[in-house]
Amino acid sequence: MPKNVSIKVLKIEKKLIMHDRKIKILFVIPSSMPGDEQESFLNKTSILRVPIFSMPLGILDLAAYLLKNLSNIEIKILDFGKDLYKIYQNQEKTPSMSVDEFISSELDSLDFKPDIIGISILFSSAHHTAMKIAKASKQKWPESKFICGGNHSTNYFTHLLKNENVDYVLRGEGELSFSQFISNMQKGKEHLKVLGIIDEEMLAKNQTDVGPIIMDLDEIPIPAFDLLDLETYKSNGASTMQSRGCVFKCTFCASHTVNGRDMRYKSNGRIVDEMNILIRNHGFKTLFIEDDLFATDKKQFLPLSKEVSQQNYPIRIRLPQGLSVAMMNEEMIDAMIAMGISEASIAIESGSAYTQKHIIKKHVNLDKAKEVLKCMRTKKFIFTVNFILGFPGETKELMQESLDYIRSLDVDWVFVFHAIPLLGTEMYDQFVNMGALDPDNFDWDNVRLGRRGFDTVDITSKELTKLIYDTNIDVNFFNNQNMKHGRYEKAIETFNLYILSQYPFHIIGRYCRGLAYLELNETEKGNEDLKECVAWISKNDESNQLFKRYGDRMPLLKPFMSEFSKV
Secondary structure (H helix, E strand, O other), X not given: OOOOOOOOOOOOOOOOOOOOOOEEEEEEEOOOOOHHHHHHHHOOOOOOOOOOOOOOHHHHHHHHHXXXXXXXXXXXXXXXXXXXHHHHHOXXXXXXXXXXXXXXXXXXXXXXXXXXXXXXXXXXXXXXXXXXXXXXXXXXXXXXXXXEEOHHHHHOXXXXXXXXXXXXXXXXXXXXXXXXXXXXHHHOOOOOOEOOEEOXXXXXXXXXXXXXXXXXXXXXXXXXXXXXXXXXXHOOOEEEOOEEOOOOOOOOOOOHHHHOOOOEEOOHHHHHHHHHHHHHHOOOOEEEEOOOOOOOOHHHHHHHHHHHHOOOOOOEEEEEEEEOHHHOOHHHHHHHHHOOXXXXXXXXXXXOHHHHHHHOOOOOOHHHHHHHHHHHHOOOOEEEEEEEEOOOOOOHHHHHHHHHHHHOOOOOEEEEEEOOOOOOOHHHHHHHHOOOOOOOOOOHHHOEOOEOOOOOOOOOHHHHHHHHHHHHHHHHHHOOHHHHOOOHHHHHHHHHHHHHOOOOOOHHHHHHXXXXXXXXXXXXXXXXXXXXXXXXXHHOHHHHHHHHHHHHHOHHHHHXXXXXXXX
Protein backbone atom coordinates (compact mmCIF):
# COMPACT_ATOMS: atom_id res chain seq x y z
CA MET A 1 0.00 0.00 0.00
CA PRO A 2 1.47 3.40 -0.88
CA LYS A 3 2.77 5.34 2.08
CA ASN A 4 1.02 8.49 3.15
CA VAL A 5 2.81 11.60 1.98
CA SER A 6 3.29 14.74 3.98
CA ILE A 7 0.34 17.10 4.08
CA LYS A 8 0.82 20.36 2.20
CA VAL A 9 -0.59 23.75 3.00
CA LEU A 10 -1.65 25.81 -0.02
CA LYS A 11 -2.96 29.32 -0.36
CA ILE A 12 -6.35 29.70 -2.03
CA GLU A 13 -8.49 32.66 -2.83
CA LYS A 14 -10.64 33.95 0.02
CA LYS A 15 -13.68 33.69 -2.19
CA LEU A 16 -13.99 31.25 -5.06
CA ILE A 17 -15.33 32.59 -8.34
CA MET A 18 -19.09 32.32 -8.60
CA HIS A 19 -20.78 30.48 -11.44
CA ASP A 20 -24.36 29.95 -12.57
CA ARG A 21 -24.47 26.18 -12.91
CA LYS A 22 -26.21 24.68 -9.90
CA ILE A 23 -24.52 21.68 -8.34
CA LYS A 24 -26.48 19.28 -6.15
CA ILE A 25 -24.40 17.42 -3.57
CA LEU A 26 -25.49 14.43 -1.52
CA PHE A 27 -23.29 13.55 1.44
CA VAL A 28 -23.74 9.99 2.70
CA ILE A 29 -22.64 8.65 6.08
CA PRO A 30 -22.75 4.83 6.23
CA SER A 31 -23.19 3.17 9.60
CA SER A 32 -19.98 2.00 11.25
CA MET A 33 -21.87 -1.13 12.28
CA PRO A 34 -20.36 -4.03 10.29
CA GLY A 35 -22.48 -5.21 7.39
CA ASP A 36 -23.18 -8.67 8.81
CA GLU A 37 -24.44 -7.13 12.06
CA GLN A 38 -26.62 -4.71 10.12
CA GLU A 39 -28.06 -7.65 8.19
CA SER A 40 -28.88 -9.52 11.40
CA PHE A 41 -30.37 -6.40 12.94
CA LEU A 42 -32.53 -5.46 9.96
CA ASN A 43 -33.88 -8.93 9.36
CA LYS A 44 -34.45 -9.31 13.11
CA THR A 45 -32.47 -12.53 13.56
CA SER A 46 -30.33 -10.84 16.23
CA ILE A 47 -30.72 -7.52 18.00
CA LEU A 48 -27.73 -7.66 20.32
CA ARG A 49 -26.41 -4.19 19.63
CA VAL A 50 -28.01 -0.80 19.68
CA PRO A 51 -26.96 0.89 16.40
CA ILE A 52 -24.63 3.72 17.35
CA PHE A 53 -24.32 7.03 15.55
CA SER A 54 -22.99 10.51 16.13
CA MET A 55 -23.02 13.86 14.41
CA PRO A 56 -20.99 13.65 11.16
CA LEU A 57 -18.63 16.47 12.11
CA GLY A 58 -16.36 16.22 9.08
CA ILE A 59 -19.29 16.45 6.69
CA LEU A 60 -20.88 19.31 8.65
CA ASP A 61 -17.63 21.30 8.51
CA LEU A 62 -17.21 20.57 4.80
CA ALA A 63 -20.80 21.51 4.00
CA ALA A 64 -20.51 24.78 5.94
CA TYR A 65 -17.29 25.67 4.09
CA LEU A 66 -18.84 24.92 0.71
CA LEU A 67 -21.92 27.01 1.45
CA LYS A 68 -19.73 29.91 2.56
CA ASN A 69 -17.41 29.89 -0.44
CA LEU A 70 -19.59 28.74 -3.34
CA SER A 71 -22.86 29.98 -4.74
CA ASN A 72 -25.61 28.03 -6.46
CA ILE A 73 -25.13 24.71 -4.67
CA GLU A 74 -27.62 22.52 -2.82
CA ILE A 75 -26.53 20.06 -0.14
CA LYS A 76 -28.35 17.19 1.52
CA ILE A 77 -27.10 14.69 4.10
CA LEU A 78 -28.17 11.06 4.39
CA ASP A 79 -27.03 9.47 7.66
CA PHE A 80 -27.55 5.71 7.57
CA GLY A 81 -26.35 5.27 11.17
CA LYS A 82 -28.95 7.70 12.47
CA ASP A 83 -31.68 6.04 10.44
CA LEU A 84 -30.67 2.58 11.69
CA TYR A 85 -31.13 3.93 15.20
CA LYS A 86 -34.60 5.21 14.28
CA ILE A 87 -35.47 1.67 13.18
CA TYR A 88 -34.22 0.43 16.56
CA GLN A 89 -36.55 2.92 18.26
CA ASN A 90 -39.48 1.54 16.26
CA GLN A 91 -38.54 -2.14 15.99
CA GLU A 92 -42.02 -3.54 16.47
CA LYS A 93 -43.54 -1.26 13.82
CA THR A 94 -40.75 -1.76 11.27
CA PRO A 95 -40.87 -4.80 8.96
CA SER A 96 -37.77 -6.92 8.56
CA MET A 97 -35.59 -6.17 5.54
CA SER A 98 -32.17 -6.80 4.05
CA VAL A 99 -29.32 -4.29 3.98
CA ASP A 100 -29.86 -3.87 0.24
CA GLU A 101 -33.54 -3.08 0.81
CA PHE A 102 -32.63 -0.61 3.56
CA ILE A 103 -30.15 1.16 1.25
CA SER A 104 -32.73 1.37 -1.55
CA SER A 105 -35.37 2.79 0.76
CA GLU A 106 -32.93 5.42 2.03
CA LEU A 107 -31.97 6.54 -1.48
CA ASP A 108 -35.60 6.51 -2.61
CA SER A 109 -36.50 8.85 0.23
CA LEU A 110 -34.57 11.69 -1.42
CA ASP A 111 -36.39 14.26 -3.53
CA PHE A 112 -33.53 15.41 -5.72
CA LYS A 113 -31.02 14.05 -8.19
CA PRO A 114 -27.42 14.67 -7.03
CA ASP A 115 -24.60 15.66 -9.35
CA ILE A 116 -22.09 14.46 -6.76
CA ILE A 117 -22.44 11.77 -4.12
CA GLY A 118 -19.78 12.05 -1.43
CA ILE A 119 -19.55 9.16 1.01
CA SER A 120 -17.63 9.52 4.25
CA ILE A 121 -15.93 6.24 5.18
CA LEU A 122 -14.30 6.94 8.53
CA PHE A 123 -14.22 3.36 9.80
CA SER A 124 -13.10 0.31 7.87
CA SER A 125 -16.01 -1.68 9.32
CA ALA A 126 -18.23 0.42 7.04
CA HIS A 127 -16.33 -0.58 3.87
CA HIS A 128 -18.65 -3.31 2.57
CA THR A 129 -21.80 -1.35 3.29
CA ALA A 130 -20.30 1.72 1.64
CA MET A 131 -19.62 -0.25 -1.53
CA LYS A 132 -23.22 -1.47 -1.52
CA ILE A 133 -24.33 2.16 -1.26
CA ALA A 134 -22.00 3.08 -4.14
CA LYS A 135 -23.51 0.37 -6.34
CA ALA A 136 -27.10 1.32 -5.52
CA SER A 137 -26.35 5.01 -6.05
CA LYS A 138 -24.81 4.41 -9.45
CA GLN A 139 -27.79 2.32 -10.49
CA LYS A 140 -30.19 5.04 -9.41
CA TRP A 141 -28.17 8.03 -10.69
CA PRO A 142 -25.72 6.70 -13.32
CA GLU A 143 -24.59 10.19 -14.37
CA SER A 144 -23.66 11.27 -10.85
CA LYS A 145 -20.03 11.37 -9.74
CA PHE A 146 -19.28 9.17 -6.72
CA ILE A 147 -16.44 10.24 -4.42
CA CYS A 148 -15.16 8.58 -1.24
CA GLY A 149 -13.53 10.46 1.63
CA GLY A 150 -12.58 9.95 5.27
CA ASN A 151 -9.87 8.02 7.11
CA HIS A 152 -10.54 4.67 5.46
CA SER A 153 -10.73 6.19 1.99
CA THR A 154 -7.56 8.25 2.49
CA ASN A 155 -5.56 5.12 3.20
CA TYR A 156 -7.32 2.59 0.95
CA PHE A 157 -7.63 4.71 -2.18
CA THR A 158 -5.84 2.32 -4.53
CA HIS A 159 -8.35 -0.44 -3.77
CA LEU A 160 -11.41 1.83 -3.76
CA LEU A 161 -10.61 3.13 -7.23
CA LYS A 162 -10.71 -0.43 -8.54
CA ASN A 163 -14.43 -0.46 -7.77
CA GLU A 164 -16.38 0.37 -10.93
CA ASN A 165 -18.82 2.52 -8.95
CA VAL A 166 -16.18 4.80 -7.39
CA ASP A 167 -15.11 7.73 -9.58
CA TYR A 168 -12.88 9.64 -7.15
CA VAL A 169 -11.24 9.39 -3.75
CA LEU A 170 -10.55 12.45 -1.62
CA ARG A 171 -7.40 12.03 0.48
CA GLY A 172 -7.10 14.05 3.68
CA GLU A 173 -9.20 16.99 4.79
CA GLY A 174 -11.80 18.07 2.29
CA GLU A 175 -12.55 21.78 2.64
CA LEU A 176 -10.02 23.20 0.19
CA SER A 177 -9.81 20.31 -2.29
CA PHE A 178 -13.53 19.71 -2.55
CA SER A 179 -14.35 23.41 -2.87
CA GLN A 180 -12.01 23.66 -5.83
CA PHE A 181 -13.40 20.43 -7.28
CA ILE A 182 -16.96 21.83 -7.19
CA SER A 183 -15.78 25.15 -8.59
CA ASN A 184 -14.16 23.36 -11.54
CA MET A 185 -17.38 21.44 -12.13
CA GLN A 186 -19.37 24.69 -12.12
CA LYS A 187 -16.99 26.10 -14.71
CA GLY A 188 -17.73 23.09 -16.90
CA LYS A 189 -14.12 21.91 -16.97
CA GLU A 190 -13.69 18.60 -18.72
CA HIS A 191 -10.95 17.44 -16.33
CA LEU A 192 -11.62 18.07 -12.65
CA LYS A 193 -7.98 17.82 -11.55
CA VAL A 194 -7.46 18.95 -7.93
CA LEU A 195 -4.67 18.13 -5.49
CA GLY A 196 -5.95 15.52 -3.05
CA ILE A 197 -8.81 14.21 -5.24
CA ILE A 198 -7.71 11.16 -7.20
CA ASP A 199 -9.18 9.21 -10.10
CA GLU A 200 -7.82 6.23 -12.01
CA GLU A 201 -5.82 8.43 -14.40
CA MET A 202 -4.10 10.28 -11.58
CA LEU A 203 -3.47 7.01 -9.79
CA ALA A 204 -1.75 5.64 -12.88
CA LYS A 205 0.49 8.72 -12.92
CA ASN A 206 1.20 8.34 -9.18
CA GLN A 207 -0.39 11.74 -8.53
CA THR A 208 -1.81 10.70 -5.18
CA ASP A 209 -0.82 13.41 -2.72
CA VAL A 210 -3.01 14.24 0.24
CA GLY A 211 -4.91 17.49 -0.21
CA PRO A 212 -4.12 20.83 1.45
CA ILE A 213 -5.27 21.70 4.95
CA ILE A 214 -6.63 24.84 6.58
CA MET A 215 -4.31 26.21 9.23
CA ASP A 216 -6.80 28.69 10.69
CA LEU A 217 -9.82 26.61 11.72
CA ASP A 218 -11.86 29.79 12.22
CA GLU A 219 -12.03 30.00 8.42
CA ILE A 220 -14.49 27.11 8.65
CA PRO A 221 -17.96 28.45 9.60
CA ILE A 222 -20.14 26.99 12.34
CA PRO A 223 -20.96 23.41 11.22
CA ALA A 224 -24.08 23.16 9.04
CA PHE A 225 -26.28 21.74 11.80
CA ASP A 226 -29.42 22.84 9.95
CA LEU A 227 -28.81 20.08 7.38
CA LEU A 228 -29.53 17.44 10.03
CA ASP A 229 -32.63 16.06 11.70
CA LEU A 230 -31.46 17.40 15.06
CA GLU A 231 -34.29 15.90 17.10
CA THR A 232 -32.99 12.38 16.49
CA TYR A 233 -29.44 13.37 17.44
CA LYS A 234 -30.69 14.77 20.76
CA SER A 235 -31.32 11.21 21.95
CA ASN A 236 -27.57 10.65 21.67
CA GLY A 237 -25.97 14.08 22.05
CA ALA A 238 -24.19 16.73 20.05
CA SER A 239 -20.58 16.41 18.91
CA THR A 240 -17.92 19.05 18.44
CA MET A 241 -14.22 19.28 17.67
CA GLN A 242 -12.17 22.16 18.99
CA SER A 243 -8.88 21.22 17.35
CA ARG A 244 -7.33 19.09 14.64
CA GLY A 245 -4.06 17.20 14.62
CA CYS A 246 -2.02 15.05 17.00
CA VAL A 247 1.68 15.38 17.80
CA PHE A 248 2.21 11.79 18.94
CA LYS A 249 3.36 8.86 16.78
CA CYS A 250 1.53 5.87 18.23
CA THR A 251 1.83 2.85 15.94
CA PHE A 252 -1.90 2.03 16.14
CA CYS A 253 -3.37 5.43 15.23
CA ALA A 254 -4.07 6.82 11.73
CA SER A 255 -5.56 10.23 12.49
CA HIS A 256 -2.38 11.98 11.30
CA THR A 257 -2.94 10.69 7.77
CA VAL A 258 -5.93 13.01 7.46
CA ASN A 259 -5.36 15.85 9.93
CA GLY A 260 -1.57 15.91 10.17
CA ARG A 261 0.59 16.04 13.29
CA ASP A 262 0.66 19.81 13.84
CA MET A 263 -1.99 21.03 16.26
CA ARG A 264 -4.53 23.57 14.97
CA TYR A 265 -7.16 25.16 17.18
CA LYS A 266 -10.39 27.04 16.84
CA SER A 267 -10.30 30.32 18.74
CA ASN A 268 -11.92 30.28 22.17
CA GLY A 269 -14.61 32.71 21.04
CA ARG A 270 -15.42 30.49 18.07
CA ILE A 271 -15.67 27.44 20.36
CA VAL A 272 -18.08 29.20 22.73
CA ASP A 273 -20.19 30.39 19.79
CA GLU A 274 -20.56 26.82 18.55
CA MET A 275 -21.42 25.53 22.02
CA ASN A 276 -24.02 28.27 22.43
CA ILE A 277 -25.71 27.28 19.17
CA LEU A 278 -25.88 23.62 20.15
CA ILE A 279 -26.95 24.21 23.74
CA ARG A 280 -28.88 27.51 23.79
CA ASN A 281 -30.41 27.41 20.31
CA HIS A 282 -30.96 23.70 19.78
CA GLY A 283 -31.36 22.47 23.35
CA PHE A 284 -28.81 19.63 23.47
CA LYS A 285 -28.27 18.16 26.95
CA THR A 286 -25.13 16.15 26.20
CA LEU A 287 -22.02 17.32 24.34
CA PHE A 288 -19.19 15.06 23.15
CA ILE A 289 -15.85 16.77 22.51
CA GLU A 290 -14.23 14.52 19.89
CA ASP A 291 -10.72 15.99 19.62
CA ASP A 292 -7.95 13.46 18.97
CA LEU A 293 -5.76 15.35 21.46
CA PHE A 294 -7.80 17.53 23.78
CA ALA A 295 -6.39 20.35 25.93
CA THR A 296 -2.81 20.17 24.71
CA ASP A 297 -2.12 23.90 24.84
CA LYS A 298 -2.36 25.10 28.44
CA LYS A 299 -2.28 28.77 27.47
CA GLN A 300 -5.24 28.24 25.15
CA PHE A 301 -7.19 25.81 27.29
CA LEU A 302 -7.19 27.50 30.71
CA PRO A 303 -8.83 30.71 29.40
CA LEU A 304 -11.30 28.55 27.44
CA SER A 305 -12.24 26.73 30.62
CA LYS A 306 -12.93 30.05 32.32
CA GLU A 307 -15.05 31.32 29.41
CA VAL A 308 -17.10 28.13 29.25
CA SER A 309 -17.56 27.95 33.03
CA GLN A 310 -19.09 31.42 32.98
CA GLN A 311 -21.81 30.16 30.61
CA ASN A 312 -23.25 27.82 33.26
CA TYR A 313 -24.39 25.33 30.62
CA PRO A 314 -27.05 22.89 31.92
CA ILE A 315 -25.49 19.94 30.12
CA ARG A 316 -23.25 16.89 30.45
CA ILE A 317 -19.92 17.28 28.62
CA ARG A 318 -18.07 14.05 27.80
CA LEU A 319 -14.57 13.37 26.44
CA PRO A 320 -14.74 9.95 24.74
CA GLN A 321 -11.45 9.98 22.82
CA GLY A 322 -8.92 9.69 25.63
CA LEU A 323 -6.74 12.31 27.33
CA SER A 324 -2.97 12.26 27.16
CA VAL A 325 -1.24 11.39 30.44
CA ALA A 326 1.63 13.67 29.45
CA MET A 327 -0.70 16.70 29.29
CA MET A 328 -2.59 16.10 32.53
CA ASN A 329 -2.04 17.54 35.98
CA GLU A 330 -4.33 18.74 38.77
CA GLU A 331 -4.63 22.24 37.33
CA MET A 332 -5.78 20.89 33.97
CA ILE A 333 -8.17 18.42 35.60
CA ASP A 334 -9.73 21.17 37.71
CA ALA A 335 -10.08 23.34 34.61
CA MET A 336 -11.92 20.55 32.79
CA ILE A 337 -14.31 20.08 35.68
CA ALA A 338 -14.85 23.84 35.93
CA MET A 339 -15.97 23.98 32.29
CA GLY A 340 -18.56 21.30 32.95
CA ILE A 341 -16.84 18.09 31.86
CA SER A 342 -18.46 15.23 33.75
CA GLU A 343 -16.67 12.27 32.17
CA ALA A 344 -13.16 11.79 30.80
CA SER A 345 -11.08 8.89 29.56
CA ILE A 346 -7.33 8.47 29.97
CA ALA A 347 -5.58 6.78 27.05
CA ILE A 348 -2.91 4.50 28.59
CA GLU A 349 -3.27 1.60 26.10
CA SER A 350 -0.67 -0.71 27.72
CA GLY A 351 0.46 -1.38 31.27
CA SER A 352 3.81 -2.74 30.11
CA ALA A 353 6.74 -0.32 30.03
CA TYR A 354 8.40 -2.44 27.34
CA THR A 355 5.30 -2.40 25.15
CA GLN A 356 4.97 1.36 25.62
CA LYS A 357 8.52 2.05 24.46
CA HIS A 358 9.35 -0.65 21.96
CA ILE A 359 6.04 -1.79 20.44
CA ILE A 360 3.43 0.99 20.39
CA LYS A 361 5.76 4.03 20.75
CA LYS A 362 3.24 5.85 22.95
CA HIS A 363 5.76 6.34 25.77
CA VAL A 364 3.21 6.78 28.56
CA ASN A 365 4.85 7.19 31.97
CA LEU A 366 2.95 4.49 33.84
CA ASP A 367 3.85 5.88 37.27
CA LYS A 368 2.58 9.32 36.28
CA ALA A 369 -0.57 7.73 34.90
CA LYS A 370 -1.29 6.29 38.34
CA GLU A 371 -0.75 9.70 39.94
CA VAL A 372 -3.12 11.34 37.45
CA LEU A 373 -5.75 8.70 38.19
CA LYS A 374 -5.31 9.13 41.94
CA CYS A 375 -5.88 12.86 41.48
CA MET A 376 -8.99 12.18 39.42
CA ARG A 377 -10.34 9.93 42.18
CA THR A 378 -10.50 12.96 44.48
CA LYS A 379 -12.73 14.80 41.98
CA LYS A 380 -16.46 14.43 41.48
CA PHE A 381 -16.75 13.09 37.97
CA ILE A 382 -16.49 9.79 36.08
CA PHE A 383 -13.11 8.74 34.73
CA THR A 384 -12.21 5.72 32.64
CA VAL A 385 -9.09 4.20 31.09
CA ASN A 386 -8.42 2.71 27.66
CA PHE A 387 -6.22 -0.34 27.08
CA ILE A 388 -5.45 -2.45 24.01
CA LEU A 389 -4.25 -6.04 23.78
CA GLY A 390 -2.84 -8.04 20.86
CA PHE A 391 -0.26 -5.67 19.36
CA PRO A 392 2.17 -7.20 16.84
CA GLY A 393 5.04 -8.69 18.84
CA GLU A 394 3.16 -8.40 22.15
CA THR A 395 3.70 -11.73 23.88
CA LYS A 396 1.29 -13.25 26.36
CA GLU A 397 3.77 -12.32 29.10
CA LEU A 398 3.63 -8.66 28.06
CA MET A 399 -0.16 -8.84 27.93
CA GLN A 400 -0.13 -10.21 31.48
CA GLU A 401 1.97 -7.22 32.59
CA SER A 402 -0.72 -4.99 31.18
CA LEU A 403 -3.49 -6.97 32.91
CA ASP A 404 -1.68 -6.78 36.25
CA TYR A 405 -1.35 -3.01 35.84
CA ILE A 406 -5.06 -2.68 34.99
CA ARG A 407 -6.02 -4.51 38.18
CA SER A 408 -3.88 -2.12 40.24
CA LEU A 409 -5.97 0.91 39.19
CA ASP A 410 -8.88 2.41 41.12
CA VAL A 411 -10.96 3.74 38.23
CA ASP A 412 -14.66 3.93 37.37
CA TRP A 413 -14.45 1.83 34.21
CA VAL A 414 -11.86 0.03 32.09
CA PHE A 415 -12.18 -0.31 28.32
CA VAL A 416 -10.03 -3.13 26.94
CA PHE A 417 -9.96 -3.37 23.15
CA HIS A 418 -8.48 -5.58 20.44
CA ALA A 419 -5.47 -4.21 18.59
CA ILE A 420 -7.19 -3.40 15.30
CA PRO A 421 -5.07 -2.87 12.15
CA LEU A 422 -6.34 0.52 11.05
CA LEU A 423 -5.34 1.52 7.54
CA GLY A 424 -2.54 4.07 7.48
CA THR A 425 -0.97 2.91 10.74
CA GLU A 426 2.43 1.44 11.35
CA MET A 427 0.67 -1.43 13.10
CA TYR A 428 -1.31 -2.26 9.95
CA ASP A 429 1.92 -2.58 7.96
CA GLN A 430 3.40 -4.76 10.71
CA PHE A 431 0.46 -7.17 10.55
CA VAL A 432 0.73 -7.29 6.75
CA ASN A 433 4.49 -7.89 6.84
CA MET A 434 4.15 -10.69 9.39
CA GLY A 435 1.56 -12.38 7.16
CA ALA A 436 -1.32 -12.04 9.62
CA LEU A 437 -3.57 -10.34 7.08
CA ASP A 438 -3.86 -9.91 3.32
CA PRO A 439 -4.86 -6.33 2.38
CA ASP A 440 -6.39 -7.58 -0.90
CA ASN A 441 -8.60 -10.17 0.80
CA PHE A 442 -9.50 -8.83 4.20
CA ASP A 443 -12.81 -9.08 6.04
CA TRP A 444 -13.48 -5.44 6.87
CA ASP A 445 -16.61 -6.39 8.78
CA ASN A 446 -14.27 -7.81 11.43
CA VAL A 447 -12.40 -4.51 11.89
CA ARG A 448 -14.00 -3.11 15.00
CA LEU A 449 -12.92 -2.80 18.60
CA GLY A 450 -14.89 -5.83 19.75
CA ARG A 451 -13.44 -8.47 17.46
CA ARG A 452 -10.49 -9.33 15.24
CA GLY A 453 -10.72 -12.01 12.60
CA PHE A 454 -7.11 -13.21 12.29
CA ASP A 455 -4.46 -15.04 14.33
CA THR A 456 -0.84 -14.11 15.08
CA VAL A 457 2.12 -16.19 16.28
CA ASP A 458 1.54 -14.81 19.77
CA ILE A 459 -2.20 -15.38 20.17
CA THR A 460 -5.14 -16.67 18.17
CA SER A 461 -8.18 -14.54 17.46
CA LYS A 462 -10.32 -16.81 19.68
CA GLU A 463 -7.85 -16.63 22.57
CA LEU A 464 -7.57 -12.84 22.33
CA THR A 465 -11.32 -12.33 22.24
CA LYS A 466 -11.79 -14.57 25.31
CA LEU A 467 -8.98 -12.84 27.19
CA ILE A 468 -10.38 -9.39 26.51
CA TYR A 469 -13.97 -10.33 27.27
CA ASP A 470 -13.05 -12.11 30.51
CA THR A 471 -10.95 -9.14 31.57
CA ASN A 472 -13.74 -6.67 30.90
CA ILE A 473 -16.21 -8.82 32.85
CA ASP A 474 -13.85 -9.27 35.79
CA VAL A 475 -12.56 -5.72 36.28
CA ASN A 476 -15.78 -3.87 35.45
CA PHE A 477 -18.32 -6.13 37.16
CA PHE A 478 -17.24 -8.81 39.60
CA ASN A 479 -14.24 -6.79 40.78
CA ASN A 480 -15.67 -3.35 40.09
CA GLN A 481 -13.65 -0.74 41.98
CA ASN A 482 -16.64 1.37 42.96
CA MET A 483 -18.35 -1.70 44.42
CA LYS A 484 -15.18 -2.76 46.25
CA HIS A 485 -14.82 0.69 47.82
CA GLY A 486 -18.46 1.14 48.73
CA ARG A 487 -19.23 3.77 46.09
CA TYR A 488 -22.51 2.09 45.17
CA GLU A 489 -24.28 5.11 43.68
CA LYS A 490 -21.39 5.63 41.28
CA ALA A 491 -21.34 1.94 40.43
CA ILE A 492 -25.03 2.12 39.48
CA GLU A 493 -24.37 5.23 37.37
CA THR A 494 -21.60 3.52 35.40
CA PHE A 495 -23.52 0.25 34.94
CA ASN A 496 -26.36 2.29 33.44
CA LEU A 497 -24.11 4.54 31.36
CA TYR A 498 -21.77 1.98 29.80
CA ILE A 499 -23.81 -1.22 29.71
CA LEU A 500 -27.53 -1.30 30.38
CA SER A 501 -28.36 1.75 28.24
CA GLN A 502 -26.97 -0.12 25.22
CA TYR A 503 -27.20 -3.80 26.17
CA PRO A 504 -30.37 -4.38 28.22
CA PHE A 505 -29.83 -8.15 27.89
CA HIS A 506 -26.50 -7.92 29.77
CA ILE A 507 -27.45 -9.91 32.86
CA ILE A 508 -24.05 -9.44 34.52
CA GLY A 509 -24.44 -5.67 34.45
CA ARG A 510 -28.01 -6.01 35.71
CA TYR A 511 -26.91 -8.46 38.43
CA CYS A 512 -24.14 -6.18 39.68
CA ARG A 513 -26.49 -3.20 39.65
CA GLY A 514 -28.88 -5.27 41.74
CA LEU A 515 -26.09 -5.97 44.22
CA ALA A 516 -25.40 -2.24 44.48
CA TYR A 517 -29.07 -1.52 45.19
CA LEU A 518 -29.09 -4.19 47.90
CA GLU A 519 -26.01 -2.65 49.51
CA LEU A 520 -27.87 0.67 49.56
CA ASN A 521 -30.79 -1.10 51.29
CA GLU A 522 -32.97 -0.49 48.23
CA THR A 523 -34.19 -4.07 48.44
CA GLU A 524 -37.09 -3.74 46.05
CA LYS A 525 -34.92 -2.37 43.25
CA GLY A 526 -32.21 -4.93 43.93
CA ASN A 527 -34.56 -7.90 43.84
CA GLU A 528 -36.26 -6.53 40.73
CA ASP A 529 -32.90 -6.53 38.93
CA LEU A 530 -32.25 -10.13 40.01
CA LYS A 531 -35.70 -11.18 38.78
CA GLU A 532 -35.09 -9.36 35.50
CA CYS A 533 -31.86 -11.32 35.06
CA VAL A 534 -33.81 -14.57 35.21
CA ALA A 535 -36.42 -13.21 32.81
CA TRP A 536 -33.73 -12.27 30.29
CA ILE A 537 -32.07 -15.67 30.63
CA SER A 538 -35.36 -17.36 29.79
CA LYS A 539 -36.03 -15.31 26.63
CA ASN A 540 -32.68 -14.21 25.21
CA ASP A 541 -29.92 -16.43 23.83
CA GLU A 542 -27.16 -13.95 24.61
CA SER A 543 -28.31 -13.65 28.23
CA ASN A 544 -28.50 -17.44 28.43
CA GLN A 545 -24.93 -17.75 27.16
CA LEU A 546 -23.71 -15.20 29.71
CA PHE A 547 -25.35 -17.22 32.47
CA LYS A 548 -23.82 -20.48 31.27
CA ARG A 549 -20.40 -18.83 31.12
CA TYR A 550 -20.47 -16.79 34.33
CA GLY A 551 -23.44 -18.14 36.31
CA ASP A 552 -21.26 -19.52 39.10
CA ARG A 553 -20.27 -15.95 39.91
CA MET A 554 -23.90 -14.87 40.37
CA PRO A 555 -25.08 -16.99 43.34
CA LEU A 556 -27.90 -14.60 44.33
CA LEU A 557 -29.84 -15.64 41.23
CA LYS A 558 -30.46 -19.15 42.56
CA PRO A 559 -33.53 -18.25 44.70
CA PHE A 560 -35.17 -16.74 41.60
CA MET A 561 -34.48 -19.68 39.29
CA SER A 562 -37.47 -21.87 40.17
CA GLU A 563 -39.45 -20.64 37.18
CA PHE A 564 -36.50 -21.01 34.85
CA SER A 565 -36.47 -24.50 33.33
CA LYS A 566 -34.07 -24.04 30.42
CA VAL A 567 -30.86 -24.09 32.44
